[in-house]
Amino acid sequence: MEDLPTSIRLNVFTMNIWGMPLGLSKDRGLRINALADALKSKDYDIIALQEVWDIGDFNLIFSSVEKAMPYKYYFYSGLFGSGLGVISKWPIVETFYYKFPLNGYVHKLQHGDWLAGKGVALAQINVNGKLVNVFNTHLHAQYSVENDEYLSHRLSQAYEAGQLVRLTSAGFPLTLFLGDLNSKPTDVCLRLLVSLAGLHDSFLDRANEKNYGTNESARNSYSPKALLKTNPDGGRLDYILFKCDQNHEATALSYSFALPERIPGSDVSYSDHEAVEACIELRQKSIEPDGVDGGSDSTTEAILRESIDVCERGLRQVATKIKWLKVCSLLTSAIIGILVLAQIEHDDKLSSFKWFLLYSPCFIFSTFLAADYIFNRIEFQSLCSIQNAIRVLRRSMSSKLTPGEIRKKDD
Secondary structure, eight states, rough: OOOOSSSEEEEEEEEEEOTTTTTTTTTTHHHHHHHHHHHTTOOEEEEEOOOOOHHHHHHHHHHHHHHHHHHHEEEOOTTTTEEEEEEESSEEEEEEEEEEOOOOOOTTTTTTTTTTEEEEEEEEEEEETHHHHHHEOOOOOOOOOOSSSTTHHHHHHHHHHHHHHHHHHHHTTEEEEEEEOOOOOOSSHHHHHHHHHTTTTOOOOOGGGGGGBBBEEEEEEEESSHHHHHHHTTTTOOEEEEEEOOOEEEEEEEEEEEEOOOOSSSOOOOOSBOOOEEEEEEEOSSOOOSSSSSSOHHHHHHHHHHHHHHHHHHHHHHHHHHOOOOHHHHHHHHHHHHHHHHHHGGGGGHHHHHHHHHHHHHHHHHHHHHHHHHHHHHHHHHEEEEEEEEHHHHHHHHHHHHHHHHHHHOO
């Protein structure tokens, strides 16, 4: 780390450690201990971790680097914790956590995103007198490429995260955005986040991007063999993004995988995701600020239009589910009505317990229908909120475009 007032270099590490307890992630104990040992020999300024579901694992990793990095913060949320933690060489002066309103479905326990209470974590770090905003997040997973039922949820998360960075980064010399975004560089969610927030990708080797898949690649021992047959390169889902204010310049000096393919002396990887590291240099500008850095309004406006379409598809899906819930409710009410009439006519032919057994399935089913309806209404309202917010921003962007850009947009 350069101790200079006009130039600093930050060595940054991010990793989804796949730390699900109760045997839900393979070889967890071996992997967490190996990760802690590997980090001892590293010289990082900031470590961002995702899927740290056991606070004991977080403390174990912290204990291995505590002498060089004495500051830590774990973000609690949901049923098991947010899974997000930050370790720093420099003092953490403030923290904040924003929980996503759209975050999967409570009844899909096999996915678990809803239970985690996912969101965006912010740790404000004082680096030699310069305040650095460090965001850490883990967006909703994509469980099916062919039928991505969570696309609208992930997009809403990307939008809210991008807006959070956009609205809070002014006046801060450096902003880092780290984490498992479950989106490839060409996906609309990643493009929306980067464009809205004016973030830059620290990844440097554009010509060989296929060699840097951080998930489900041939490099990783936990990648499903069936997927490797069709796509051995996997996808780059884990990112170190950055931006600076108008008085500074920031550059990525290096980017690479942070750990070897296998744990030494073992045939398994450190996680089902690859860890990545980057060196970010921040310099004081020697000339007057030249305006806000970020993507062009026309590019952002096009991404916003695509995002509105994604929200619209999500709204149609939810509306369809609500319609079927109403149909099921009517049928259930009809069955209960028939049972009531039958009991009036033949109450003496069955005991009270037997009538209870006849009614019970209907009441249980009605309870689940009511709960499902409530959650779907919440999802519908949340999607409406995100879509309307994007529309407002799009109108604002459109009003700033030149006539030529507007004609091109309309074409």
